[in-house]
Amino acid sequence: MKGSLARETVTNWLAHADIEINGSAACDMQVHNDVVFDAVMRDGSLGLGESYVAGDWDCPRLDQFFDRVIRAGLERQIPTARAVAAKLLAHLRNPQSEHRAWDIGRTHYDLGNALFVEMLGPSMAYSCGYWRDAQDLDQAQTAKLERICLKLGLQPGMRFLDIGCGWGSLMRHAARHHGVSCVGLTVSEQQARLGEQLCAGLDVRFALEDYRGHQGQYDRIASVGMFEHVGHRNYDAFFSAARRCLRPDGLMLLHTIGSLARVEHLDPWIDKYIFPNGMLPAMGHIADATIDRFVVEDLENFGAYYDPTLMAWEENFSKAWPTFAHAYPPHFERMWRYYLLSCAGAFRARNLQLWQWVLSPTGVIGGYVRP
Structure with missing residues (x-):
């Protein structure tokens, strides 16, 4: 999913938690680079975090942003190939082995x-x-x-x-x-x-x-x-x-x-x-x-x-x-x-x-x- 469709999808997704793109509330997402939308659609929470660290978006109160996102259950609504792979890998290996x-x-x-x-x-x-x-x-x-x-x-x-x-x-x-x-x-x-x-x-x-x-x-x-x-x-x-x-x-x-x-x-x-x-x-x-x-x-x-x-x-x-x-x-x-x-x-x-x-x-x- 690319460009305007990704932006529209993420915008609608966040609206369920009363979060606006470039809104005026402390919990709103301030987007500096539209690559964040493709990152979220491709990699879910991993893409969201990586794009924040890269400076592609900000939020005055990240704690409020995540409180709203999680209360609305949004973190479960975008399954990605990476998430599926991580779940499968957890079945196949012991990540906390003694080594x-x-x-x-x-x-x-x-x-x-x-x-x-x-x-x-x-x-x-x-x-x-x-x-x-x-x-x-x-x-x-x-x-x-x-x-x-x-x-x-x-x-x-x-x-x-x-x-x-x-x-x-x-x-x-x-x-x-x-x-x-x-x-x-x-x-x-x-x-x-x-x-x-x-x-x-x-x-x-x-x-x-x-x-x-x-x-x-x-x-x-x-x-x-x-x-x-x-x-x-x-x-x-x-x-x-x-x-x-x-x-x-x-x-x-x-x-x-x-x-x-x-x-x-x-x-x-x-x-x-x-x-x-x-x-x-x-x-x-x-x-x-x-x-x-x-x-x-x-x-x-x-x-x-x-x-x-x-x-x-x-x-x-x-x-x-x-x-x-x-x-x-x-x-x-x-x-x-x-x-x-x-x-x-x-x-x-x-x-x-x-x-x-x-x-x-x-x-x-x-x-x-x-x-």
Whole structure:
């Protein structure tokens, strides 16, 4: 589909979400180059994102644009050959195999610690904050970390494993405020390097290790914002490893973004440019994989809180960008803002969820009570 027909199709498509081409509203699409229309018709969301990064279109409020597009269900209305191919490929290979598990560390988490320090703030927590009583990002992240520790019932002297520990935000909080001994697994060398500095003097150890090979026995296990990189072909391996490492009377907390439907691949643009080989689980995926391994003691959804978290990250990033722009290619700023704001819109539209599951091997005697 070429030229005026592509423009007419995309214009009518966006009208269902009350978005105008070159309109005056903050959510409207400002087109600088008509190639964007052919890109969308040819490549769907991948073409939309690539044409934005190339400067072919703008929008004063990308978060509002995506909130409207997703609420209207428009992202499902233009199937492309690339999308079909991605779905087929997900059936034929294991994108999150033990060998490929290190790809995400090199391509995303090793982008540079300075970037994440500025964007994430003092907590260095790269996952959804808990905003119920919070006034800013730091309060929301501290509340989230403490909520996890309370849900796990951490006590001094316990051994605690953090699968996908990032820069150690949860371990640092748990060791400092709850007196536990922590081991964290990461596939990012830069995360481990900075994390060790941030956790200096605490009973915290970082291990550059995939979850599948880890050995040890722990009283408590958490995995926060890492399960999105596991993939449906590996859910059994993930929960088998966790069950093997957890003491019979222990607890595990899984904190993960979730999908409303069973899908086997990420949005094509996010997969190509931000989180390669990722996959968002559906609730049924997790339920299936925990059968005969765990009792589901508690399940909480606070996905709406990812919207303010992402908006705060974008604000921090935009303010700090001039200080580290020299370290990145010219297109990086637009790419990164598109990532953060498109995801904020998706969570605002409630198309994406954030779940915290509390699991036990055989069931808490007398029942589990959420603190």
